[in-house]
Amino acid sequence: MIEINRQGEVWVFAEQEDGVLSDVPLELLGRGRELADKLSVKLAAVLPGKGVAGLSADLGAYGADKVYVVDDDLLEHYQSVSYTKVLCELIQKHKPQIVLYGATAIGRDLAPRVASKMRAGLTADCTDLQIGDYEVKRLDQVHKDLLLQVRPAFGGNIIATIVNPDRWPQMATVREGVMAMPSRNGKVAGEVVRESVKISPEDLAVKILDRHRAAKKVDLKASRVIVAGGAGVGSKDNFQLIWDLANVLGGAPGGSRAAVDLGFIDHDHQVGQTGTTVRPALYVAVGISGAIQHVAGMSGAAKIVAINNDPDAPIFSVAHYKIVGDLNDVLPRLTKAIRTKC
Amino acid sequence: MAYNSIVLVKQVPDTKAVTGKAMNDDGTVNRAALPAIFNPEDLNALELALEIKERYGGTVTVVTMGLPSACRVLRAALCRGADRGVLVTDRRAAASDTLATSYILSCAVKHIGDYDLVLCGRQAIDGDTAQVGPQIAEKLELPQITYVEELHSIEDGVMTAKRNVGNGWEKVQVKLPALLTVMNTANTPRPAGGRLMMQYKKARSLSELEQDGGSAADAEKLKAKGLLIDQWDLDDLKADLQWCGRDGSPTKVHRIQSVVLTATEQKEVEPTDDGLRGMVHELISDHTIG
Numbered sequence: 001m002i003e004i005n006r007q008g009e010v011w012v013f014a015e016q017e018d019g020v021l022s023d024v025p026l027e028l029l030g031r032g033r034e035l036a037d038k039l040s041v042k043l044a045a046v047l048p049g050k051g052v053a054g055l056s057a058d059l060g061a062y063g064a065d066k067v068y069v070v071d072d073d074l075l076e077h078y079q080s081v082s083y084t085k086v087l088c089e090l091i092q093k094h095k096p097q098i099v100l101y102g103a104t105a106i107g108r109d110l111a112p113r114v115a116s117k118m119r120a121g122l123t124a125d126c127t128d129l130q131i132g133d134y135e136v137k138r139l140d141q142v143h144k145d146l147l148l149q150v151r152p153a154f155g156g157n158i159i160a161t162i163v164n165p166d167r168w169p170q171m172a173t174v175r176e177g178v179m180a181m182p183s184r185n186g187k188v189a190g191e192v193v194r195e196s197v198k199i200s201p202e203d204l205a206v207k208i209l210d211r212h213r214a215a216k217k218v219d220l221k222a223s224r225v226i227v228a229g230g231a232g233v234g235s236k237d238n239f240q241l242i243w244d245l246a247n248v249l250g251g252a253p254g255g256s257r258a259a260v261d262l263g264f265i266d267h268d269h270q271v272g273q274t275g276t277t278v279r280p281a282l283y284v285a286v287g288i289s290g291a292i293q294h295v296a297g298m299s300g301a302a303k304i305v306a307i308n309n310d311p312d313a314p315i316f317s318v319a320h321y322k323i324v325g326d327l328n329d330v331l332p333r334l335t336k337a338i339r340t341k342c
Numbered sequence: 343m344a345y346n347s348i349v350l351v352k353q354v355p356d357t358k359a360v361t362g363k364a365m366n367d368d369g370t371v372n373r374a375a376l377p378a379i380f381n382p383e384d385l386n387a388l389e390l391a392l393e394i395k396e397r398y399g400g401t402v403t404v405v406t407m408g409l410p411s412a413c414r415v416l417r418a419a420l421c422r423g424a425d426r427g428v429l430v431t432d433r434r435a436a437a438s439d440t441l442a443t444s445y446i447l448s449c450a451v452k453h454i455g456d457y458d459l460v461l462c463g464r465q466a467i468d469g470d471t472a473q474v475g476p477q478i479a480e481k482l483e484l485p486q487i488t489y490v491e492e493l494h495s496i497e498d499g500v501m502t503a504k505r506n507v508g509n510g511w512e513k514v515q516v517k518l519p520a521l522l523t524v525m526n527t528a529n530t531p532r533p534a535g536g537r538l539m540m541q542y543k544k545a546r547s548l549s550e551l552e553q554d555g556g557s558a559a560d561a562e563k564l565k566a567k568g569l570l571i572d573q574w575d576l577d578d579l580k581a582d583l584q585w586c587g588r589d590g591s592p593t594k595v596h597r598i599q600s601v602v603l604t605a606t607e608q609k610e611v612e613p614t615d616d617g618l619r620g621m622v623h624e625l626i627s628d629h630t631i632g
């Protein structure tokens with residue numbers, strides 16, 4: 001753990017694979033920028049890898065004032081122990097007050113390991129991050145300007161705000177797509193700080209024999225329009241109605257977990273807490289009841305249309321347009337109305 | 343060569359069974375109204391340990407930290423083929439966050455000693471944090487293989503496994519001891535065995551025995567039959583109290599809200615051609631669709 005350091009920077013772990021930055025660190029730079037401005041401190045990215053210095057310009061363009069580059073052949077592939085060492089040594093040296101990670105396969109492997117070594121707190125899968133005060137009435141204490149880490153818990157049935165008042169850095173992970181991607185500004189890279197951390201063979205205890213990265217079949221996050229079907233669609237064949245509407249809208253088809261479990265559509269298309277979190281311009285929910293785990297992944301959509309034959313379906317509580325009816329009747333009409341635009 | 347496994351299992355409220363009654367008026371969770379279950383992915387971790395035992399020999403020890411009632415998951419594990427159950431229970435462990443939990447569980451693993459593998463579920467459904475496994479690995483200075491989906495082999499103490507990294511997979515090799523976190527896609531957990539259920543029906547921890555009015559002599563009898571579930575507190579583990587419970591937890595809950603969803607301005611659309619056309623026009627005119 002590090003002592004409380006009000007001048008400490010806000011850090012984002014700049015996850016990359018094969019020299020390509022993931023989306024989440026860029027999304028985190030967007031929110032990180034706001035947090036750093038509020039605290040009047042610098043925003044920095046931490047970039048370990050092999051031959052990755054060239055990515056600093058991108059990180060700068062998305063808002064980083066500073067990039068700590070740790071370039072080492074031994075850091076070519078992510079490994080728990082070696083990357084933990086890098087993060088911990090840099091944290092000890094520079095004492096950031098906040099460190100944010102993407103809740104990706106890598107981030108969820110790394111962040112807890114760093115937290116354990118630093119004996120610092122970590123909040124997983126935050127849906128919002130703010131700066132605010134934390135009052136302990138019992139002790140008549142106020143901790144000013146802490147990182148308020150908001151996350152759903154208990155299967156999404158409650159929303160908890162977590163703070164980490166005295167054992168810093170304050171650390172959190174955030175899922176892909178939860179924070180809006182900032183726009184790229186014309187700014188050239190901020191300051192680039194080269195750091196080196198000694199990696200020994202024991203830090204690379206895991207041998208990677210083979211690895212495979214699949215291109216995502218569907219990129220729900222990048223879709224402006226999503227038409228999602230649930231268990232109510234009834235069958236894989238009937239899911240064609242969903243594809244048809246998605247096609248005329250130029251959007252992507254999505255599904256609830258029940259639809260995925262029933263085999264109507266692949267898991268890549270699942271929206272929700274254990275699927276993808278999306279924030280499209282338009283989300284059409286068809287035959288989806290609106291369980292909290294589903295809603296957690298789509299309530300950020302700008303416009304929500306819900307079609308359900310149960311007028312009391314919970315999905316309607318987040319819908320801008322409520323259509324009570326049988327999807328088998330409504331969908332073909334809606335598809336036609338859009339195709340003909342009149 | 344035989345390999346000894348320690349599996350960490352958690353008893354969790356069944357978050358899928360959340361109904362109106364499960365929430366208190368103040369927005370907190372009424373745990374008593376929820377059925378307690380074996381954390382699903384911990385069953386996958388247990389299954390993997392049992393498969394390793396069947397393939398290579400060795401033992402399987404299951405450990406849980408929780409209230410005395412969490413003993414139920416230990417019995418469930420014994421009925422599936424685990425050799426030994428350990429309950430870690432102590433009032434001073436209450437309010438532990440993932441860091442404090444991992445500290446206490448790492449003390450328990452050290453106390454057991456003599457292990458080749460520590461297995462956890464990928465995550466527990468009550469918090470979905472997936473933090474406890476990697477944190478225990480760090481505390482024990484073990485390498486970790488998260489998201490294990492397939493175990494290829496263990497040869498001369500070197501394990502080869504496949505892990506699922508979301509957008510792909512990795513085949514990795516590590517010299518044991520190591521900590522694994524296991525995914526639900528790794529296997530299909532076996533059901534409890536009939537014969538084992540008969541055998542372990544009466545297995546009890548000391549606190550359960552006391553609750554039933556049992557005496558020290560009863561405990562001795564159970565122990566002789568191999569039916570006394572080990573029960574340890576923080577003193578048994580020689581845990582440093584500053585890292586346990588509330589004091590050992592850097593994260594604090596500032597606020598809890600139960601979820602109330604509200605939509606801004608809702609329009610009800612008639613499911614007729616006219617109604618739908620009206621909506622489509624609105625969506626076009628506000629540039630939602632092109």
Ligand SMILES: Cc1cc2nc3c(=O)[nH]c(=O)nc-3n(C[C@H](O)[C@H](O)[C@H](O)COP(=O)(O)OP(=O)(O)OC[C@H]3O[C@@H](n4cnc5c(N)ncnc54)[C@H](O)[C@@H]3O)c2cc1C
Pocket residue numbers: 155229230231232233255256257258259270271272273274275276286287288289290291292293294297307308309310313325326327328357358467
């Ligand atoms: C830890 C956890 C994580 C989860 N993660 C996710 C997640 O990421 N994403 C997710 O979606 N779920 C998730 N779930 C599951 C979630 O709780 C629900 O079970 C699921 O979302 C229900 O899917 P559904 O709405 O399609 O099905 P149902 O709840 O069965 O709803 C079907 C709906 O279709 C309507 N309907 C039926 N026939 C018609 C018809 N002819 N016309 C119109 N409407 C019709 C019904 O009125 C009903 O409202 C998770 C659960 C847990 C516990």
Ligand SMILES: Nc1ncnc2c1ncn2[C@@H]1O[C@H](COP(=O)(O)O)[C@@H](O)[C@H]1O
Pocket residue numbers: 350351352353381383384387405406407408440443447461462463464465466467469470471472473474475
């Ligand atoms: N109280 C506990 N007792 C035993 N094992 C636990 C406990 N809490 C967490 N674990 C283990 O750590 C894994 C991840 O838990 P979590 O970090 O809470 O998602 C679980 O699947 C268990 O294997």
